[in-house]
Amino acid sequence: MTDWGASGRVDRYEFLEVDPFTLEETGRTFDVADGEQSITWGYYTDNIATAKIAVVGAPPEGLIRVRHTVTLPDGTVDCRNLATLFVDGFSGSASGGLVKRGDACYSTLIRYTKESLINDFAYREGGLLLDEVRAIVESEGGKLRVLPGLDATRAHTRSDFIERDTNKMTALNTLAGWVSWQMGVDPDGYVTVAPYRLPSEKAVSYTFEAGENCTYVAGYDYSTTRGEVVNRVVVYWSREKEEDDGWGLTSRVQVELPDESQCSYRRTGRHQSKLIQLDDPTGDDEMRAIGQRYLDENGAIDYITIRHVGIPGLQVGDVVRYINDSDGSAPVDWLCMVTEIDMKLGHAAMCTSKLKVMR
Secondary structure (H helix, E strand, O other): OOOOOOOOOEEEEEEEEEOOOOOOEEEEEOEEOOOOOEEEEEOOOOOOEEEEEOEEOOOOOOEEEEEEEEEOOOOOEEEEEEEEEEEEEEEEEEEOOEEEEEEEEEEOOHHHHOOEOOOOEEEOOOOEHHHHHHHHHHHOOOOEEEOOOOOOOOEOOOOEEEOOOOEHHHHHHHHHHHOOEEEEEOOOOOEEEEEOOOHHHOOEEEEEEOOOOOOEOOOOEEEEOHHHOOOEEEEEEEOOOOOOOOOOOEEEEEEEOOOOOOOOHHHHOOOOEEEEEOOOOOOHHHHHHHHHHHHHHHOOOEEEEEEEOOOOOOOOOOEEEEEEOOOOOOOEEEEEEEEEEEEEOOHHHOEEEEEEEOO
């Protein structure tokens, strides 16, 4: 495993102007104030990536792309884009001819999180959901990237529409959610659509282990959200009259936390339920996947927060292993999902990360 915490690590950052429609770099670069830049990624946040960037001089006319290069003493070099961002607001100061701005930046998802449908969005039985996702993305000047494994043949089982004045990100998530897809954004500024994968199906992206490779700071903070936990999800659809399509009038499935979970019905003695109604007739396997996803995101209560050096390629949604035999009352060896990363764009790209404990 690469020792990203090695003494002598060198971090270099570039701030590049990007055309908002082509996502190509214009060749213009920006100077920024030292030590005042940060990017935060949140798995459960609207825009996924946000940033504070103190540009010196003239403001960007398009997007800002942040590129990070890590060089280790052993010759290892990793160069990658961290994020491509809109500037949505700024404050600044001017003194002795030096103009400095503090820009509030957001991923390209802001095109959809801050915009609503101005007309009803109609869809028809047999229409491909990927075509509709692409139409909404491209209607705001965005570019869509379809990630591996997506079934592009998924189609609607009935005709209907999404009402005008619906937030566009809500509309995208609605279309994607019907077939267990997940909307996102990548460091290049592309809106992404991918099949949703259960955390339990993901390989471990990185292992944080006390005393190994000097990648994380000793100690962790611990929090719990017992009052917000759901341990049963019912997913259903229904319609007033049966049509000649073989679906019938209604169907429902129910999924629950397993008995061994500390918040399961067996362990707590009570249900905390969530009902999810679908608009389209949907197969039981699809409904079960939708229910399981909701449980994955709302059936865990324990979080830890750790500090560590920047790990190239680590992103929110990844599963990591956290091993610590010295800081708690007992040794821990947990599988966790990364839900938040707050990175300071300085030496070692120090991060404060929030991890949801999966056990």
